[in-house]
Amino acid sequence: MPLTPVITEHWDDPELFTISGYRRHGGYRALESALTRDPDALISLVKDSGLRGRGGAGFPTGLKWSFVPQNDGKPHYLVVNADESEPGACKDIPIMLANPHALVEGVIITSYAIRAKHAFIYIRGEVPEAIRRVANAVREAREAGYLGTDIRGTGFDLDVVVHAGAGAYICGEETALLDSLEGFRGQPRLKPPFPAVAGLYASPTVINNVETICNIPYIVDRGVDWFRQFGTEKSPGFKVFAVSGHVNRPGIYEAPLGITMRELLDYAGGMRDGHQVKFWLPGGSSVPMLTADHLDIPMTYEDMAAAGTMLGTGTPMIFDETVSVVKAVTRWLEFYKHESCGKCTPCREGTYWITGTLEKFEHGHGTEQEVETLVELCGQIMGRSFCALGDAAATPYPAALKYFRDEFVAATTTSADDQFDPVASYVFAGAVAR
């Protein structure tokens, strides 16, 4: 399957991040056209395109927009989730660095469609470069008359606020993000009410991922048929796949949904020499791992689900046979323990317990009883926590155990480092003399 660069098409233009660079490649053409259309028609267009959210859950975007009550007399808000903090996910930040105007144009069109006069872009605080690029793009758009009052004489007003997060994974969860944006401690909110009805400042709010929003100008510009020629019925379109791990050319590959991992591996230059795929995750640490047996499954929402995992953020992490699964799972759990917001018992306490136990395994001190107990503990979190972070934390271990039980059993006597020489897994392994 060939690559289909759309959002990434002109990334070789070093000026793409400027408004003139962006315009050179047709930028803001979609906006001019969108502003002449009926907002409801735009919502229908996006619904018809079948675009699904790229933030991880794959929720149909047009449907989400249509939940916003119209003519309710309340302000509406668009909030762009640019908090990208998922281990392994690295697509939104490159997009914002290389093509920030696609985001800004998408924001304006989306705001117009859902009748929002204020939009917020909540960017992970640790990436000042991305914040600067997006802030700059917003400034340029305002200067060009794409933002402000009475935009292009249509009577439509829009202001965009670029907001820097303060470094919490949980603030990527949409309702925690809203609390954080309102100035509170970022913890998920009880639903209902859902953000589409009572979100930011208790007003109807649409929250979309960066990549989701970046799709909008292209769909508006080129149409539903063009969009639907890529991907499948249930997963139409293309996706910015960010491939990382033990591959020769880690990076961003934009391809139609339905491409296989094997194809993506080819584009990424294959595994590093002399090594094979041991396990891989289609979209961040929060989705169950797969093995070399699953390389030919199409990367769509539905096929990944059928394989017992999820497309997630569509940012595959590939690990070769030098990596200790015990160690990888322990690192992920340490992350979730550290990032658990503390609100609910299963996640707060469960990650504390599981991580402590996994750390024992890593050092060869697990027990066979604990191999089973850990499964139960994950079960006590999965589906019982307040938000999806808890579910994510309960995901890696059972998935790993399914394919690599031996390694956990071995870890009752042998440390991970004794099972797998850590140096061998380093990218620069060859350079390190043992």
Add this chain to the structure above:
Amino acid sequence: MTVTNNAPSGPSPDVAGAGTDVEVAVDLITVVVDGVEMRVPKGTLAIRAAEQLGIEVPRFCDHPLLDPVAACRACLIEVEGMPKPQPACAQVLSDGMEVRTQYSSEVARVAQEGVMEFLLLNHPLDCPVCDKGGECPLQNQAMSVGRPESRFTGAKREFEKPINVSAQVLLDRERCVSCARCTRFAEQIAGDPMIELLERGAKQQVGTAADEPFDSYFSGNTVQICPVGALTSASYRFRSRPFDLVSVPTACEHCASGCSLRTDYRRGVVTRRLAWDDPDVNEEWNCDKGRFAFAYLNQGRIESPMIREHGSLRVASWPEAIDAAARGLATARGSVGVLVGGRSTVEDAYAYSRFARTALATDHIDFRARQGSAEEAAFLSSKVAGAPVSAAYDDLESAPAVLLVSLEPEDESPIVFLRLRKAARAGTQVLSVGATATRSLGKMSGRLVSARPGDEANALRSLDDETRALLGQPGAVILVGERIAGSVGAASAVLELARETGAALAWVPRRSGERGALDAGALAGLLPGGRPLTDEQARRDVAAAWGVEAADLPSEPGLIGADLLEAARDGRLSALVVGGVELADFADPGLAVAAVENADFVVSLENHHSAVTELADVVLPVAVVTEKSGTFVNWEGRPRPFGQVFRDALTMSDARVLAMVAEAMGSSLPADVASIRKEMGALGPWTGARTPAPDTAPGASADGVVIASWRQLLDSGLMQEGEPHLAATARPTVAIVSASMAAALGETVTISGPAGSVTLPVVTGDVLDRVVWVPTNSPGCHIHADLGAVPGTPVQLSAGGAA
């Protein structure tokens, strides 16, 4: 027992065939809980519906009076059609919904057990040394739904222990289950969000900002609703085990909010008091004064009767002291003044009322040990005494608008404040006539109707049309505080406003006993039940009930307030009977002292040594609230009866002591609470013509800078003595002035009044210009004694001085 789990207070179900009268039409839906079909009001939460069936779903964060957070996940249940177990505390039931709790669902049981195991893993399990042990929802629910043994073998999280979130409230963080009840209470109910959850993950903990302790008047409630032993009070911590305590339902003696309390004691000593569940009154809350201020019960008590001999008091036997009192009073019969304290029970006040009119043949009686006026007396006699409830807590909650006149509810009637805040959060417009828009008014989203102290009547008579329209809406309420007595014409103006707008009018006195004393007729000109003394029929009714000749009852209204005190001072009254009165509480303490000093014969009924006992000729010790039963009548007019905590107490109530004196004087009085209640009940309220309403022309505020003031909830009040941790949470004593005045004054101000001066730190607030707000009776500022001032008194301000 578990003190934090409350009786279900959600919407009540329609019990099929029970024939309940449903007054309000509620939308009922049909749901199935554990296989039992039931009809519940729309919007009912699954956890409440289960309660109606007697099924207790485990819970920690759930609290019926707080918004759900669904954080602890202890209450997971199975909901038909939902893939994952759902928190029962946040699951709104819809028509036809089927839910299954742990009783019929293995999924729910397993989920609950898992959460319980998680909750215990970082919990210290130091139950044997934890104050909550024995009444702990965590202990109880771990037993009912938890695993018998923990599988956790790792190291538990540790915290330095304990930390003070305020001087009174301590926090052992390792015991906290992060249920957020305390923080939600502080934010949603009290409006004092000074405690918050901090940090994240297993490090999450409750904390305060470094420079802002949890000095909320309501902080003790968090200790009570904490489902574990994480929050404790300095006053109770390590004092006792709950199972060693005896609990008695009581009513609070401090203020006229009328909280239902539970008093716990051990070996004859009260160890703690808790807010008790009374949905109509205090819901499940109370204030820190009512909770923590009880050390006074055991301090400075008068041990035995005393008689003055050769200028000094000596211990006497009861018969000797009663005899001395009776003889002294018999001599003065007809020329005796009776001062009744504002915290008497209605039964005791009734005894004073009857004792004065019969044994003493006098109508010189007043219960207002504070600033009081003839206008106020007329207002109370005409409108309030013995009158049916005109506004209740419920009415505040449903009122479109509530106007406060000379009333600062958070300080002067805390539960009225909580209810108004609840109302305001649901849309009630609160308005306050006064000179300062306080932080408390802000918590009720209230609006100030500006009036300089003394100008209230004018302000009320010149309300703008918009405000008048607000009060003209059906259900609007006007609440009047006791300080209205200090503002000439204000009571008359309020009556006029209520007539004009149709708004309900209620009087909110500060002290617990004032409304009862008023109803009992402990005020000159007024017989029990609101009967005018000057009405012949009223006198006949009362005489019949008292078994005396109507002709023997006084028919001329007696002296009240300062007139009464002056008469005693000037020798126009020869004796005084004083029951539970602090002389310093009068607007002119010097006059009060002179009155007691100059009276020929003074009988003091007191439980504590006081300025009166110092001067009295006969001192008769009486019971404190824990040693007797009785009734307070709260501001609503609602009786708050309470039982005797210490049934073997040897002390006697005022009524019983007065009955003995009466008997020695050849008169008689019912002595026990039951007969007094019966007699009062038989008399009932007056239905004839009432005392005429006052019609006093509006006064005017004095020129220059005037004092605005009220008593803060926590202050120098004698009943707060002996509880330093509580005192440390009191608001600092400061002078509050407008920004421009503060700029001119600098950091401190010396305030000089007729009797002296005080120097206080200056704080900028939303206060009218040429007004300085100071507390009435706080450490470092007792305006009556130190300044010779009352609200409205002009004072001189000078910058600086050593505060």
